[in-house]
Amino acid sequence: MKAIKINNKEIGDNNPAYIIAEMSANHAGSKERALKIISAAKKAGADCVKVQTYTPDTITLNSNKKWFQIDKGTWEGENLYSLYQKAYTPWEWQEDLKKEAERIGIDFFSTPYENEAVDFLENLDVDFYKVASFSITNIPFLKYLAQKDKPIIMSTGMATLGEIEDAVKVIRENGNDKLALLNCSSAYPSIPDDMNLKKIGHLKETFNLPVGLSDHSLGSVAAVTSIAMGAKIIEKHFCLSREIENPDSSFSMEPDEFKNMVEDIRAAERAIGKIDYSLTEKQKESRKFRRSIFVTNDIKADEKITENNIKIIRPGYGLKPKHWDKVLGKKVIKDIDKGEPLIWDIIKE
Incomplete structure (x- = not known):
């Protein structure tokens, strides 16, 4: 399996899982809270904190037509534009967020959704990128992102095997082999029946890439179990408190929960160990x-x-x-x- 390197950390076989705290909308409109989330993620044992780079106008239209309404799930009754207004991380914050992450020693990266966001993040000198499940079929965007020649972690939620093959192919054809995949159930929250963690091993074998889990389920069972399935990246939504209402709070982990998950992941890695019949x-x-x-x-x-x-x-x-x-x-x-x-x-x- 071809490993990828992010800053001084290698992601691949014989290395600890790389653990990402996804801030997403949990700043709830407060830059001060966003800065506190970065600090709390570091203390909870995360290797990295992630934001998302879009605006309501770059990602959708301000329209009340039926196609822009959400009629099921966590955000039932929302209009896409108003939902993204609540959820997006203002671009003018992101340089300061990156500087704070660098100051305290935690990696920082983002999920861009269009070329404009990639250009913005390039100007911030972000070291690597996340591709959201919802972007895996956006082939022109993947081509543009791949050409920046930086590591890419790509979620595969909702994607067929053929769609994943197309996405991997276009990234590789554009000269970028610094790629990892995340198994993902794009439901918020996800339920155990839909997680299909066995896909982790299949994705690794099929594409010869590091594979992990983007986990939207409640608790840490899926994350810890995925380590035994070969996961080398864990991404989990992170908040200061679920009492702070925002579009992502209901399926996010609080600091103590995240810390316990990290400890359980590290214990699972030690328990998995290696093939060794010598006696302690x-x-x-x-x-x-x-x-x-x-x-x-x-x-x-x-x-x-x-x-x-x-x-x-x-x-x-x-x-x-x-x-x-x-x-x-x-x-x-x-x-x-x-x-x-x-x-x-x-x-x-």
Whole structure:
């Protein structure tokens, strides 16, 4: 698998998962809150904080026609333009947000949605980009973004395998092989039945790329489980408090929850470990409590070993149980008391 490098972190096999705190709309219109979110994400263990770069006018039309109404889900009853008015991160904040992230030592990047936003972020010297699930079929945009020759993390929610193939192909054909994919269920919030985490391994095998999870589900079960499925990136919406109402608050994690998720992810990575049959010191110590062959009745010198004077019991200081048939009928060279382990040195050849 071809790894990608973001600043000083490599994303790929044999590396810890790269964990992204998605701010999205959780600033709720306050630049001060946005700055606090960056600090809180750093303290919670995130590697990166992400924003989104669009305006209502760049992403949709100010129209009340039926096509621009949302009739189901978390944002039911909203008009697209008014929803994006509430959710967007003002562009004039983003330079200061990036500077704050750099000051405290957390990566910063963004999701642009059109060429104009890419140009803006290029002027900010953003190091890498996110492609949202909703943009994966926007081939002209992907071509433009790929030509900037910066790492791209692309969500695949709603996409067919053919659409993912088309998107990967256009990015590669435009000279950019610094790509990672995210499995994603583009529902807000997502439910476990729709997560299909097995796709993580299939995407990795199909495209030979780092794969992760863009997680809109509640809690951390999906994120931690995905680590065992091979995920190398976790993206999760992050807020200071779900009590601060905004379009994304209901499915975002608060700092303590995010911190616990990061700790669980790191513990899962340690538990997954590597293929290694050597024993740890603790395992070696525990081996003495295995079963082995012990003398259960006194045996006199030159007396035969029988099923009546030995038994397979704990602890493990005697011969291994696999030698049971070999020792039956053999004679001992000296007296052996009940409770002694049976060992080769006291058995006649």
